[in-house]
Amino acid sequence: MTFETGHRYVMAEDVETQYRSIYGDCLGMSYPVETVYRPYKGEDLTQKRLMCWRTGGIGDIFFLNPVLMYLKKKYPNCFLRVASGCRQPLENMPAIDELYDMPFDAALLNDVDYHLMFQGIIEGSSDQSKKTHAVDMFFSYFSIDSLQIPAEDKKPKLFFKKEEMEWLKQTLPTLGIDDSNYVIGVQMETSAPLRNFPKEKFKTVLDVVSKEDKVKIILIGTSEQHEILSQYYKGNNPNIIPALKFDVRKSIVLTSRYDIVISPDTFMIQAAGALDKPLIGLYGPFPSEVRMKYFKNSIGLDPSVVCSPCFKHDFRGCIKGFPSPCFTLITIEDILQAIDYLKYKFTGSHFKYMETWLKTPDLSEVERYMLGADKGLCFFSGFFTHSNIIRVDPNKFFKPDIDDLSTEFKRVSFPFVLYMNNLSPKHQHLYQNTKNLVRPGGYLIVYVENGNEQLFNEIKKDFGQGLVLMFSKFDPNKRIVTVVGRKPY
Amino acid sequence: MAESIELLSLRSAQQGQILDQYRMNMYNTELRLSLLVKIMEEKGVLTQGEFEKRWPIFLKNDVGVLGPDGIMEGMLKINFYDGGVK
Secondary structure (H helix, E strand, C coil), X not given: CCCCCCCCEECCHHHHHHHHHHHHHHHCCCCCHHHCCCECCCCCCCCCEEEEEECCCHHHHHCHHHHHHHHHHHCCCCEEEEEECCCHHHCCCCCCCEEEECCEEHHHHCCCCEEEECCCCCCCCCHHXXXXXXXXXXXXXXXXXXXXXXXXXXXCCCCCCHHHHHHHHHHHHHCCCCCCCEEEEEECCCCCHHHCCCHHHHHHHHHHHCCCCCEEEEEECCHHHHHHHHHHCCCCCCCEEEECCCCHHHHHHHHCCCCEEEEECCHHHHHHHHCCCCEEEECCCCCCHXXXXXXXXXXXXXXXXXXXXXXXXXXXXXXXXXCCHHHHHCCHHHHHHHHHHHHHHHHCCCCHHHXXXXXXXXXXXXXXXXXXXXXXXXXXXXXXXXXCEEEECCCHHHCCCECCCCCCCCCCCEEEEEEECCCCHHHHHHHHHHHHCEEEEEEEEEEECCCCHHHHHHXXXXXXXXXXXXXXXXXXXXXXXXXXXXXXX | CHHHHHHCCCCCHHHHHHHHHHHHHHHHHXXXXXXXXXXXXXXXXXXXXXHHHHCHHHHHHHCCCECCCCCECEEEEEEEEECCEC
């Protein structure tokens, strides 16, 4: 940015501090923008001119996009001038008449009727910003009631030039991507360490997914991040392609080729959402709802812990440790299942790594206990379904009938309860409680994969207290434990 | 900790401000912790209600640690979004 003598420029305070540290007193005096500011408060914009500006960040600029489209639709004759430190998401937008970089010449403020600056709207810690989607916050800043605006119009839209699509066409082969590939775009790092998802977990996810047929993974980042991103994959994996040489706009153009996008809370979420791409958002300090609510085909993984969401915008790590400990609740399995869920939704086929989850358990030997006149409960059935069971599982990817384990069941007793595959210490109390859900004369069926003889004996011993053992089997080859007990009258 | 902060090279005035803020927060946290210890010594065990009343910010920021299995106490919410319909 070059400044001309005698001109005045509009810039954010922190940017001014940076320039001042370089140019010193050569920069001249600074005034608060309020001295020339004519704020827009929802007036009729017919034949009027409006200038709005915001420094950044890239993701936040996306929230401005739907508001500008709404204004231009409502007042087709109005003139909209926009300035931003990160203008890439607004490029080629037909709604914008003039687009400038920040800092901009203050002369641009003179020939417009109204001004509107967007600093500190979502950074504020108001209760509204914690519950309201960022786009709705921007709408309300323009004094527009966004309640009646359809969700589709609150989604940002991206506009690409012919040349940009041509560039994409030429670039993809250089990255080793052809039409048959299933391309996964992964944004690894955010601008704030607080929002960064743990590297090791990402590494494992990439390791598993990159072994799938025709899958290509593009790591999105900047050239300065080369060293960091190289920590996200092992050696020279041909299916993982670091795309670090592209600027922000080109990264956005590349998004149009992705079949699925995985990202923590960054601009990539907004770019993928704007293009209706299947999207997985890894959230912690912020709830995904206030960033992703209006997107189609998207999944937000939100840890619910005592301090999350903390709504921190800091450029520091979490006070409780780095990476933020709330991310410990998002497991590698959760991400893998989310990826497969979206892939299955659009292509109708699963990834190979899903075999263990998709495997149908062999319950033929105990099925006779499940054929009561009434439906029974089944805990942790995964993808297994049976005409006579009500499936209970907190994992929503399996689409269980009951996904909240704290829900009260409509009935107090069931003719049978099938407990499958989860006897970790965390679930012990749940296992104990399932016994109470069996009606007198009903059956408790325990089916555990990856079991051992000790577990088999422990379950049998446990059944001795209050249940009559009807069937027990341990298959040492498949390591499957099956035990059935009947509750006496 | 203080030494490692000093070792960081300051690239801009903005980063300097951030570091100052960080130092201040560290100081505040330590101060609150020492006060908490003092209260606990004086009053014996603090009830949850008293604790929350006195130190709401402390509670919000500093409680909630990793469990024995390395996972924070809580649960994961999986939210499906499809064009404004949750």
